[in-house]
Amino acid sequence: MPLLVMKFGGTSVADLERIANAAQKVKREVARGYDVIVIVSAMSGRTNELVGWVEETSPLYDAREYDAVVSSGENVTAGLMSLTLQEMGVPARSWQGWQVPIQTTSQHASARFVDIPRDNIDQKFAEGMKVAVVAGFQGVSPEGRITTLGRGGSDTTAVAFAAAFGAERCDIYTDVDGIYTTDPRISTKARKLEKIAFEEMLELASLGAKVLQTRSVELAMRYKVRLRVLSSFEDSDENSGTLVCDEEEIMESKAVSGVAYSRDEAKLTLVTVEDRPGVASAIFGPLAEAGVNVDMIVQNISEKDYEGRTFAVTDMTFSCPTNQVARARKAMEDARANGQIAYEELVEDTDVAKVSVVGIGMRSHTGVAAKMFQALAAEGINIKVITTSEIKISVLIDRKYMELAVQALHDAFELEAGA
Amino acid sequence: MPLLVMKFGGTSVADLERIANAAQKVKREVARGYDVIVIVSAMSGRTNELVGWVEETSPLYDAREYDAVVSSGENVTAGLMSLTLQEMGVPARSWQGWQVPIQTTSQHASARFVDIPRDNIDQKFAEGMKVAVVAGFQGVSPEGRITTLGRGGSDTTAVAFAAAFGAERCDIYTDVDGIYTTDPRISTKARKLEKIAFEEMLELASLGAKVLQTRSVELAMRYKVRLRVLSSFEDSDENSGTLVCDEEEIMESKAVSGVAYSRDEAKLTLVTVEDRPGVASAIFGPLAEAGVNVDMIVQNISEKDYEGRTFAVTDMTFSCPTNQVARARKAMEDARANGQIAYEELVEDTDVAKVSVVGIGMRSHTGVAAKMFQALAAEGINIKVITTSEIKISVLIDRKYMELAVQALHDAFELEAGA
Secondary structure (H helix, E strand, O other): OOEEEEEEOHHHHOOHHHHHHHHHHHHHHHHOOOEEEEEEOOOOOHHHHHHHHHHHHOOOOOHHHHHHHHOHHHHHHHHHHHHHHHHOOOOEEEEOHHHOOOEEOOOOOOOOEEEOOOHHHHHHHHOOOOEEEEEOOEEEOOOOOEEEOOOOHHHHHHHHHHHHOOOOEEEEEEOOOOOEOOOOOOOOOOOEOOEEEHHHHHHHHHOOOOOOOHHHHHHHHHHOOOEEEEEOOOOOOOOOOEEEEOHHHOOOOOOOOEEEEEEEEEEEEEEEEEOOOOHHHHHHHHHHHOOOOOOOEEEEEEEEEEOOEEEEEEEEEEEEEHHHHHHHHHHHHHHHHOOOOOOOEEEEEEEEEEEEEEOHHHHOOOOHHHHHHHHHHHOOOOOOEEEEEOOEEEEEEEHHHHHHHHHHHHHHOOOOOOO | OOEEEEEEOHHHHOOHHHHHHHHHHHHHHHHOOOEEEEEEOOOOOHHHHHHHHHHHHOOOOOHHHHHHHHOHHHHHHHHHHHHHHHHOOOOEEEEOHHHOOOEEOOOOOOOOEEEOOOHHHHHHHHOOOOEEEEEOOEEEOOOOOEEEOOOOHHHHHHHHHHHHOOOOEEEEEEOOOOOEOOOOOOOOOOOEOOEEEHHHHHHHHHOOOOOOOHHHHHHHHHHOOOEEEEEOOOOOOOOOOEEEEOHHHOOOOOOOOEEEEEEEEEEEEEEEEEOOOOHHHHHHHHHHHOOOOOOOEEEEEEEEEEOOEEEEEEEEEEEEEHHHHHHHHHHHHHHHHOOOOOOOEEEEEEEEEEEEEEOHHHHOOOOHHHHHHHHHHHOOOOEEEEEEEOOEEEEEEEHHHHHHHHHHHHHHOOOOOOO
């Protein structure tokens, strides 16, 4: 019997009516001949309520107790979803993490999967059950305590089950109807993609297209689990939404698949850093310790004369989220004070944004960067920092031009037209 | 290390503030040198909310899914209580039913204990944990599914843990400060009892003094677990509340310990039933099948001449809750229609109440019944039905005299004065 994994997020199971709506979608897949594993999140708002109670009770909480409390929301949805399916005549039962058992590491609140044994669920399928409803986001540690996977963990649970059970596909039902070429709020010309490669999705996700949790896409890529993102609130068929898949499934691709952005970036430059081996780690070590999420890094080396001698010096520029600038400054000043690094000045620019073009087609198309820079220049937008990877080109620009840049790039790469 | 079981009901853990208040009481017992097992209910209102969702989803719900959903409320409280204790510097951890594991039968929604293994909790006590917080009301079936014990099951969980761990005492914290000689709303002279015997408590509980669940008292009696009922909302010491204990602990007792009542009783009389072997089962069989909770039963046998022959005939009188009268009538009429029983008439009196005096002292004191009837007669109250047991005498009277009867009996047996 072919098997499908279907995952419903918090807004898709927010109340009994929405649970019934989701169950209808499950029932239709059963009617099409599938065995189904349904992964559910907590009803929206529930997890926040539970987290709030834990944090109010104990600001430096024991993560084991946090997990025991917070995981209860998914258990409620799993039972209610199973009851709803039964009421519709579909043989279903619920599973809590420990009943599968979903084995994870002991890193509470951010556990990782160790194993998902199939025996219990397979046996019930063999006995005639059509739907296994599994509480997402949770598992059990080697010590027998409840673990959670961290926020967004239900997506990861869904992909892990799809991999473990060899599912034909993993359908992620959410409140958007797919992945777009860019944010439709910024460009009305944004177009829904039929397919997108795992690598592209990863670049888009980490850049702010917050539809799928990054870890779930990584897992899907590793196990080649075909992911489909689609809306809970619309009728759907096999072609709805966006398929996130291996690039081999994407016959022909344009140079660029999408334009992403990140609004709250800051650019920091350490002016005149002595260029010697180890200087990068002397800078970025303290930043990492201070919990600063450094994104782009650019280093320009030059030579400078000082008291008759020539030194190799560098300006080191990096970007991080705006709200981490103070932390970054303190880390740098401390490192200078205790002699770890030397620099003349720390220049901060907190009015920048990052805009990126992403596409696996870049590997085979040339001139993508040139076209990007030209499009921005035509709009009079100055580029402050550039970084590139195999399938992505990112630039930092003044924040006030961000929307204009996204629109200009969307036009330049003809993303509206369709593949 | 001496061990105490402390149980907190829904109103005692209704919000974070009350959980903190309950935790303070636990901390004080730890400071006195006890290891403590805390049994918690769901925060008040939570279980009703969950039950409401289940019933709305599926009126004829699968009880296994009901249990999976409804048990989640206690899990939340257990985690929060454990965090609160940790925050107060008390080494604590939470246990869900399956983690102990609390082994029960498979009768979902009304499971019974099979075993409570001590190993896991004992090991943690040995490692320095001072408080085990256990989610009440739940367990796990031989099939590995979550079970619940039915409403009030947290009291039963507490007693079962006290028995399994040989606790010195089982303290039930609730919203009343003990067991009274009668309902203080009816008699301002009602006095809190220091001690009450298990048997007396059972009679009082089933008569409407709804402080402790009957099953928990039965279990306590069987395993000789000393129970203490006391208020969560008052300061308490070793002498607070009421101790429910073996009668051997009660040195000297009065003839009567308390006066109980039940307001919504109805009296039904089957007039002129033929008295033959099997007639009682022919009457009460159909009533039981119809779900009628028959309480008192009185049979008066007389002889009657009919067409020159003498027959033994009887009037059969029984009582049941007022809202079950229609069901009882239908059961009797059906049984007559299909020839199971024969009677002349069914007389209903729905304006009666039951008043009872209860006391283990009745066994050694004589004249209790006479004194009771005299006190009622002195107030002009007519007695309609009398039943007696070893430690209880109950009468049915007109409902309008109920309060008066309770007050008169409380006075007659000098319950105000103190033991």
